[in-house]
Amino acid sequence: MMSKDWIGKWADYLGDKKAIYSVHQKRTEGYATINQKGEQLALNLYEAGLRKGDRIGVIAEFCIEYIYLLAASQKVGFILVPINYRLSKSELKYIINDASPKLLFVQDQWIEKVPQKSELPSVDYLMMTSLLEDLFIKKSSVLTTSLFEEFVIDEDDPLFILYTSGTTGFPKGALYTHKMMFWNAVNTGLRLGITDQDHTLVCVPPFHTGGWNVMLTPMFFHGGSATILSHFDIDLVFDLLQYDQITQLFLVPTMLKLMCDHKRFNRAVFPKLQFIITGGEALPLSIIDLWKEKGIDIRQGFGMTEVGPNIFSLHHDDAIRKIGSIGTPNFYTQIKLIDDDGEEVNDGEKGELVCKGDLVTPGYWNNPEATQKAFINGWFKTGDVLTRDAEGFYYVVDRKKHMFISGGENVYPSEVEKVLMLCDGVKDVIVTYVPDEKWGEVGFAFVIQQKGDELSKDQLQSHCLGHLAKFKHPKHYQMVSQFPVGQTGKIDRVSLKKEAEIMVKEESTLKLS
Template identity: 35%
Template sequence: MNLSTQLHETAAKFTSKPAFIFMDHETSYAEFDHAVTQFADGLQSLGIKQGDNVALLLGNSPHFIIGLYGLFRLGATAIPVNPTYTPDEISYILKNGDVKAVITLDLLIPMFEKMDRMLPSIEHYIICPSEAVERPIPEDLLISGKMKSFTKIFALGSGTFIEPKTEDEDTAIILYTSGTTGKPKGAMLSYRNLYSNARDVADYLGINENDRVITVLPMFHVFCLTVSLNAPLLNGGTLVIIPKFSPKDVFHAAKKYEITLFAGVPTMFNYLLQYPEGNTEDFRSLRFCISGGSAMPVALLKNFEEKFNVIVSEGYGLSEASPVTCFNPIDRPRKPGSIGKSIIHVENKVVNELGEEVPAGQVGELIVKGPNVMKGYYKLPEETAAAIKDGWLYTGDLARMDDEGYFYIVDRKKDMVIVGGFNVYPREVEEVLFAHPDIAEVAVIGAPDPNLGEVIRCFVVSKKPSLTEEEVIDYCKERLAKYKVPKSIDFMEELPKNTTGKILRRALKNAVLQQS
């Protein structure tokens, strides 16, 4: 069930067909399969072996796909990381993930030069160009012997690599997701998890060799990994890779390559809808669109479908489930506001606090079971036991199911905020703000936003009356990824609390909702 092994079969069947297109350059399945083998062999020549953990800090590019599948072919474990994270966030994941090598962008060389002493387990930095022309690595970094170009590692491979045998339950990838304690947790996904979810999503949505998919969601994000990358490649489809989302580029690619499938978060659909030069004709080849990452407003869904005459199938997933568990069917009636029905081989149900299934229409916690459910959290046995009980993954999301088997997310059991499709936990931001010398108390919530779905809003009790909103936001910018930075700061004399002294985030959120 190793996706990289499966690639051999796909390449044999679709030898000359483009596997992906990047910057108007086509790479066939045969070329892709050969490149994966050669890169795996190059990694092995560095001493990277089966079971080693290797991080990928890359944007959307052939380097990411070849690197990912090369690691699968080698039997090493891939750890995709958002390259826009701050040094502290990246450092934590690399240390906690016992990373031996990093495949990263040349733009991040200065950061790793400063961080290297704090990362003793890392033996190699494999540098990829951030532009079309590869830039040389500075000589002072080459002296360390740790930094090598992707091209040189690729050249080390002979193409005669002998693949090690991988087991279905071996860990293929570790996806770090924010934890309620403020520290990210690494969800371990096996080869079976990744393969089964790619297969089942493709079967449910009918993704096949005739599909041309815009791959513009971040490849380091699990939504893209399964829906816009693994599922199409598993079935002989073609990826049209866009490095960074822009409505102009999406419309251009859709028309030029007669795109049949687009997957995005609601924010992207909103920008496409509002783009003045958006042409309905550019989307005429689309079979359907997929929305995930956060709930899509019903009005946005209807307006998008009406303007572009295309179906939008909304679904649900989480990193711990590889990620997809539900989708609205594309061949049967869809229900706006619903996350759809269980996909093939995956079971969803709504339960009470005792784990008992509740009747249709009643609210409870959504739990999931299937071959897509993670092995557990890396080095966190207690958190794993709390999340997976009797084979069921407890999502922490409150939901209800109607009498036709359609599920609806009602609320999040945990106080997670989704900013443009990215998960942010309030505690993570609060931990940063609590470290500020002039802040006494802080509470973080998600506030509605027409473009991003939600944004971070902070309520602060200051020790220093002169502390300004700008100072607090600048403080956060230095320590948090861009999407985690608060949009606004509200200064208060005191925060609402219950009798035990616990801050009442719900009271703050209700107040914000009343204002909007």
Template identity: 25%
Template sequence: MAQTLPAAIAWWARMRGDQPVVILNGDVLTYAAYKAWSDRVAAMLIADGLEPGDRVAICSANSLAYVALIMGIIRAGGIANPVNFRYTTREIADLCETTEPRFAFAADDHIERMAAAGLAPRAMSEIDALRTGAPAILDRDVDPDAPVVIIATSGSTAKPKGVVFTHRTMTAYASNWALEETTSGPGSRIISLAPLNTSAGFVQLIHYGIQGCTLYMLPQFVAADALRLIEQEKINCFGAVPAFFEFIAALPEFAEADVSSLRYATAGGARVGRQLMDTWRAKGVTIRQIYGQTEVGGNATIMPEHLATDSPDKCGWGGLFNDLRVVRPDGSDCDPGEAGEILLRAPGMMVGYWRNPEETTKAIRNGWLYSGDIGKLDEQGLLTFVDRMKDLIISGGLNISAAEIERVVCEFPGVIEALAIAAPDPRFGETPLVVYHGDVEVDVTALIEYCGTNLSNYKIPRYVAFSPEPLPRLATGKLSKPALRQLYAGAHKRLTRVR
């Protein structure tokens, strides 16, 4: 099992068996217990008929059983298929229509929706029951180049695409950043905020597990709880959207807080402002801007600590083995300071989109991942993120496909066409704003209820605007989102918030 995820966990189970790998709500899972539990899960799945390459859907909030199930699936040679626990029945069906899971597991409060989506979910209590027991004997080897997970990602398409990682890509990603960043290593303590069904949550579990770290999983972000955890547990690494750092800094107790244990603080999803940087620098912590996306494995760049203070909004260079370019539409490299599309090449990149060769070919060309994002490099080669070419709304660190919202809104009676754009939000950074055109105004309350039935809560528009005129279009006839953004800049200030 050379260069596989179970091999890495088995190593730390021998080297640091009593060290926690995950702590959640005070419940501790050590590396030794993690290996034993996931081995028992793998043995059960194999006995139940799981074959290498079979997908296993999981719909649950973060739990230690979820952690064990993921590694058990992978140890058995299966492919983890995380399902967003916020998804509606329709969204679950859309996702699993492509992945076709052989097995499914769900927490009790998600079983009904999974069943309504056409799956036959088993209760997570089955996994809980395997936490203790006799050691499992496994004789199934796994292929380092075999897929281990399909992670749904929201982008410019109306339905999520499935990003595929293998043992080799995920171990390469962790090794790449372990060589680059010596601030996180065996024994380091990490705060993990993201659900395991997201790329951030899943990759953090695997990344830091491979490195022999301890993850403190928080069910939700509460600024006072996060600050207390940093102080009491001497947290070493914390990554979040800038707004979360701002919320912590705004606490009255922050002035006297001891955050000196933080050696590695990163922010993504929005720019780090000068005031925020200076506030944390006064406490001895440098917030370092990152740039990344699911398709490249996670982080693609991290701003070097010694340069971050002077340029808080820059995203840095790539990792030790990451390559980075910014190109013009003709593929030629941009000059320093010239904006163009960001191209990435890294050992931890996805191998492609699940059963979607057309989108894979668009995204990966000649070994380079075309990010769909706009950036520019300075004379030192440091990246500054400029804008997204893709229609993506990032709300509280969660990616929302504008196309998915538009698809649902356009199904509502009376709506002829609609566009979704990002509106500023003091809590989440961005939130969806929908502009629709129809012959007459529709019942907005009913529209929001319809969205609530077909979209996860965080995707539901918080602002809705009616346009009596057709929405702006490009010369090609396509709807023009840039023109709409210009027309509705600041519209959230005059619109009534609908939810």
């Protein structure tokens, strides 16, 4: 049976070798110390009445205490529920009551956003994270670490409940098991060549699977180490990449673009960095080239909370040759592309990505209906539309939910965006859709111009001729200076769609008057 207690194993093998450095806390902890504090925390929580399967909600930025909670949960079988501290009080109330944690840890600065304990019936204990240290110092009066030998943690037991963004309704809590974390770490290590000498920087929030499972837990599995930031601070990131020992780094595309646009980028040096991993949307060639000039390769990939999350990886040697590709499936990953009838599609044809195996979630917490809808014949339906070329490289066409139908034809915004990105003067573009009296739905393009350029709707429409079928051409264009960004660092397409609908409605009202 696979070991679930990674921190404990590396404490035995590596002693107090550095595991975590928290920049904002100015603290460094080794594996042995994290293991010892994790043990003490687990015993005290057990003595307080928490058992295997009980949920521990956490409303906090990344901090060392979060890592102690992970260590304790691996030993006893607690389930961590990282909760988005940027949500409103009513949104927090929904998630807390849905997950029904017995214990809720809240970082001091977020306590005013948390509902009253009387509104949270499952919560027996509500603690500030600043008081966590008491649980590490206090010795259990009756329990010892020999208690851990009695616990049987199955590989299918959840370690996390990770809530999705809820853009199509109430958030859903994806179950993330010990088995998923193990195979994700194996896959990631094989593709990236992680060893106990590697060091990463984590600046993605902990309520997002990317914060935990793109790089951090794979590093722990291989005995590596990490620097954690409580939030993305671009100046700190530049400093750390220059002076820290960071060898591999995950950034979402928005972060990469922000760094390229920063005044420090041209003179910045990254002496230890091997490559940057990114995913979520395809990077323009110009961004890849800018980092290449710095001697840094970009490794694009693709994943999702419910699967892995690391599903595909594109080796940096293919970054230019296969621009726009998410690469090939990771080692222990079962995938296929299917049409609406559930049949596999051929090379070059669009199909929905479905996944199966040890990396796939068993379902959603307390939501059998959503779980049932997510699977087809044992395969998890991702909702992503992909194609595969003759060499076995995969490309994201679009999220199935982003697709719209114009005049009876399916339109995938990502395809339109790629064409518009080739137009002179276009720096970035997002295509959404709005209702249309004649065609049902039509495209609406938000465009960021290159500095010094002045683009017109006619220029953009002319560029689409010869590149796209007429039904794919956006009907509406809007020049903007930037795109709204959601809480996970990705572009907020939902906000843009709402903005587009308001603009079209106002335009229609003006014409009528």
